[in-house]
Amino acid sequence: MKKILVCIKRVVDYNVRVRVKPDGSGVMLDGVKMSVNPFDEIALEEGLRIKERLGNVEVVAVSIGVADTQQQLRTALAMGADRAILVQTDAAVEPLTAAQTFLALAKKENPDLILLGKQAIDDDANQTGQMLAAIWERPQATYASKVEINGEKLSVTREIDAGLETIEVDLPAVLTVDLRLNEPRYVKLPDIMKAKKKPLDVTSLDALGIVVNQWLKVVKTDPPAQRQKGIMVKDVGELVDVLKKKGLI
Amino acid sequence: MNSVLIVGEHDGKTLNQATAKCVTCAKAIPDATITIVLFGADTSGVSTQAASLAGVTTVLRVDRPENEHPLAAILAPQVAALATDYSHIFGPSTSFGKDLLPRVAALLDVGQVSDLMAVESAHRFRRPIYAGNAIITVEADPAKKLVATVRVASFEAAAGGGTAAVETKSLSVDLPSHTRYVGAKSGSTDRPDLQTAAKVVSGGRALGSADNFKLLFGLADKLGAAVGASRAAVDAGYAPNEMQVGQTGKIISPEIYIAIGISGAIQHLTGIKDARTIVAINKDGEAPIFEVADVGLVGDLFQIIPELERLVGT
Numbered sequence: 001m002k003k004i005l006v007c008i009k010r011v012v013d014y015n016v017r018v019r020v021k022p023d024g025s026g027v028m029l030d031g032v033k034m035s036v037n038p039f040d041e042i043a044l045e046e047g048l049r050i051k052e053r054l055g056n057v058e059v060v061a062v063s064i065g066v067a068d069t070q071q072q073l074r075t076a077l078a079m080g081a082d083r084a085i086l087v088q089t090d091a092a093v094e095p096l097t098a099a100q101t102f103l104a105l106a107k108k109e110n111p112d113l114i115l116l117g118k119q120a121i122d123d124d125a126n127q128t129g130q131m132l133a134a135i136w137e138r139p140q141a142t143y144a145s146k147v148e149i150n151g152e153k154l155s156v157t158r159e160i161d162a163g164l165e166t167i168e169v170d171l172p173a174v175l176t177v178d179l180r181l182n183e184p185r186y187v188k189l190p191d192i193m194k195a196k197k198k199p200l201d202v203t204s205l206d207a208l209g210i211v212v213n214q215w216l217k218v219v220k221t222d223p224p225a226q227r228q229k230g231i232m233v234k235d236v237g238e239l240v241d242v243l244k245k246k247g248l249i
Numbered sequence: 250m251n252s253v254l255i256v257g258e259h260d261g262k263t264l265n266q267a268t269a270k271c272v273t274c275a276k277a278i279p280d281a282t283i284t285i286v287l288f289g290a291d292t293s294g295v296s297t298q299a300a301s302l303a304g305v306t307t308v309l310r311v312d313r314p315e316n317e318h319p320l321a322a323i324l325a326p327q328v329a330a331l332a333t334d335y336s337h338i339f340g341p342s343t344s345f346g347k348d349l350l351p352r353v354a355a356l357l358d359v360g361q362v363s364d365l366m367a368v369e370s371a372h373r374f375r376r377p378i379y380a381g382n383a384i385i386t387v388e389a390d391p392a393k394k395l396v397a398t399v400r401v402a403s404f405e406a407a408a409g410g411g412t413a414a415v416e417t418k419s420l421s422v423d424l425p426s427h428t429r430y431v432g433a434k435s436g437s438t439d440r441p442d443l444q445t446a447a448k449v450v451s452g453g454r455a456l457g458s459a460d461n462f463k464l465l466f467g468l469a470d471k472l473g474a475a476v477g478a479s480r481a482a483v484d485a486g487y488a489p490n491e492m493q494v495g496q497t498g499k500i501i502s503p504e505i506y507i508a509i510g511i512s513g514a515i516q517h518l519t520g521i522k523d524a525r526t527i528v529a530i531n532k533d534g535e536a537p538i539f540e541v542a543d544v545g546l547v548g549d550l551f552q553i554i555p556e557l558e559r560l561v562g563t
Contacts, residue, residue, distance in 0.1 A: 128351075128357070215390070218386070
């Protein structure tokens with residue numbers, strides 16, 4: 001294991017309550033706090049832990065997005081990534097285009113492992129890692145909650161609906177991470193200062209030969225249906241009566 | 250004329266109910282024939298179950314030893330090879346489908362509609378984004394294949410009584426050897442499956458410990474309910490991951506959801522908003538869970554749980 005790519009997405013911060021624009025043209029993003037997608041933070045943490053365990057591994061953080069995505073890559077560098085690459089674009093990039101872009105980077109960088117979050121908390125698509133693995137023609141281990149490296153193989157425990165599943169994949173491979181894989185480290189001030197000196201290269205989709213494709217056209221954005229506010233009961237007896245009357249228990 | 254191929258989910262013995270929900274979604278596609286494909290080492294039993302789903306025309310069995318465990322890298326090229334004959338390829342938005350379908354979409358060089366929640370036309374759908382804080386309507390190019398994962402909480406299961414033809418299909422597809430199944434550890438219980446249960450009792454961080462969390466099991470068993478958990482409870486180690494309900498866990502739609510000691514973070518609420526009735530029990534009367542609950546009770550969980558368990562059976 002010599003090199004790990006970690007794919008980072010700039011998303012609306014986890015704590016922001018996203019609201020739909022009244023005209024249905026999208027969600028309100030002006031002035032909203034942006035952060036590293038929390039799952040990608042876990043992916044980066046895992047890459048850094050592998051580096052610390054094995055030594056002599058380069059961790060490269062990569063992202064696709066607007067110029068300000070440099071902020072999120074600086075965060076990744078402060079966490080401990082060795083260098084970063086931003087594929088700068090103002091275009092809305094769908095998961096397959098993102099996967100094609102990461103593949104183009106992978107062909108230049110030849111990583112042994114590509115780490116991503118299992119989904120981004122903005123579009124909740126849960127696609128990019130799987131798509132990247134498909135077009136890279138390499139294994140995918142999604143929803144990882146435990147990763148062991150055995151030479152040129154990875155043993156990965158995955159969180160699935162029925163419990164936990166373990167698979168073994170040959171490197172190079174794509175790994176998408178789940179919540180309980182690790183707890184990302186906090187960034188300390190000296191690390192932020194150090195990160196400013198680390199290399200952050202900016203390239204473009206054109207330079208990588210990527211054409212932005214739109215497979216799904218978003219025609220409308222609506223707020224979700226609201227549930228009616230219900231009733232409060234004063235004790236367990238009344239609760240049981242209400243539920244029995246509704247035929248629920 | 251549309252033709253929908255549904256990748257059926259099963260464990261070798263039982264067809265997962267998520268498949269029947271995909272059938273209902275597929276029926277909403279105008280003028281569609283519906284085919285279910287089953288991959289496995291021996292799908293004879295599950296193919297009978299799939300063939301009985303009303304509305305299904307054909308069930309395809311692709312039996313080979315490599316298909317015993319559902320590995321996306323193994324199944325995706327087979328689904329992609331079959332896709333030639335279909336306009337739509339659906340799978341459930343479960344850990345099985347979410348792992349597999351994007352790999353299929355990429356092999357077909359198309360995007361994917363994740364968590365399809367409503368069909369507006371053959372190529373126009375609705376799906377949630379931002380943990381369900383917004384619903385987008387998307388349109389796909391009718392000239393291309395449409396790959397989607399179906400948000401199972403949005404659809405009822407298709408009824409039985411169908412008589413689909415069962416066909417054995419052999420595909421000449423080279424399968425990779427770079428991905429191997431090792432084993433699984435499931436928290437198998439006699440309780441109903443959380444994803445499809447009619448009743449769910451769910452606990453949060455306020456339970457305080459793994460031992461206290463077990464208090465819910467008695468209540469659940471008395472009700473015949475599945476047990477769920479908030480992310481906070483799973484992260485704290487009170488409950489295993491397969492119990493997690495919410496944006497990154499299971500999205501469920503039971504008849505009744507009893508949330509005990511769950512504050513109601515938006516990421517949790519997105520997993521339960523299709524529940525018919527939500528009951529919230531919490532010591533904090535200001536907890537956001539009460540904003541969405543149909544019935545709320547403020548009080549001490551450790552008094553309420555045993556009392557509720559005693560009273561529900563009477």
